[in-house]
Amino acid sequence: xxEIYEWVxxxxxxxxxxxxVMNLLGNSNYKKYVSIVSGMxxxxxVISPFMKLLKLDEIMDYxxxxxxxxxxxxxxxxxxxxMEEKQKEEVFNDMKKRVRDHVSxxxxxxxxxxYDFDIAINEDEESGSFGEIEAMYITAGHTDKDxxxxxxxxxxxxxxxxxxxxKENDSFGKxxxxxxxxEEILIKNKLSDFYNMEQDNINISIQGG
Numbered sequence: 001x002x003e004i005y006e007w008v009x010x011x012x013x014x015x016x017x018x019x020x021v022m023n024l025l026g027n028s029n030y031k032k033y034v035s036i037v038s039g040m041x042x043x044x045x046v047i048s049p050f051m052k053l054l055k056l057d058e059i060m061d062y063x064x065x066x067x068x069x070x071x072x073x074x075x076x077x078x079x080x081x082x083m084e085e086k087q088k089e090e091v092f093n094d095m096k097k098r099v100r101d102h103v104s105x106x107x108x109x110x111x112x113x114x115y116d117f118d119i120a121i122n123e124d125e126e127s128g129s130f131g132e133i134e135a136m137y138i139t140a141g142h143t144d145k146d147x148x149x150x151x152x153x154x155x156x157x158x159x160x161x162x163x164x165x166x167k168e169n170d171s172f173g174k175x176x177x178x179x180x181x182x183e184e185i186l187i188k189n190k191l192s193d194f195y196n197m198e199q200d201n202i203n204i205s206i207q208g209g
Contacts, residue, residue, distance in 0.1 A: 010045055066194050077131035092121055106190060112140040133195055141207040
């Protein structure tokens with residue numbers, strides 16, 4: 001009930017302020033532009049409760065931050081063109097730190113801790129992707145270490161042979177061990193979307209999963 005009251009109050013306050021501004025503008029040429037902007041603001045105020053209900057505000061924040069990141073990368077690339085080698089190294093290190101902090105926060109949301117991190121940045125000034133992240137290397141682990149180890153009796157099982165293949169030595173068995181876990185796939189999807197990277201260029205290992 002309090003949220004509805006707050007919503008109605010915001011609309012009333014906005015309408016009062018908008019009326020005052022419109023009266024002050026009179027017959028000004030800018031009045032129609034102000035009217036368009038004020039209409040968009042009113043629309044946002046009206047639909048704000050529905051956005052929270054559907055969690056659209058979180059989605060908008062996510063894509064807004066992603067667009068801000070891409071804008072920063074564009075500015076970052078332009079600055080690099082004008083810098084000396086030492087200055088470039090400082091900027092690269094600053095970028096790595098910012099990306100590391102973001103990845104650490106993203107992992108924390110999934111109950112993971114960042115153990116090791118590194119990225120490869122394209123440093124070829126003649127390349128069209130100069131200054132962009134080419135690869136990402138992440139080692140993470142679960143932050144919850146309270147789970148007690150349960151003793152399990154060791155059972156010795158001989159080698160298993162299927163269709164004439166040695167389970168212990170064939171490449172099929174190795175490939176299965178290298179398959180990413182659901183957690184690793186989830187993190188890859190988020191990072192790939194946010195940094196506009198191919199998932200194959202994101203290498204992540206979650207220890208103790």
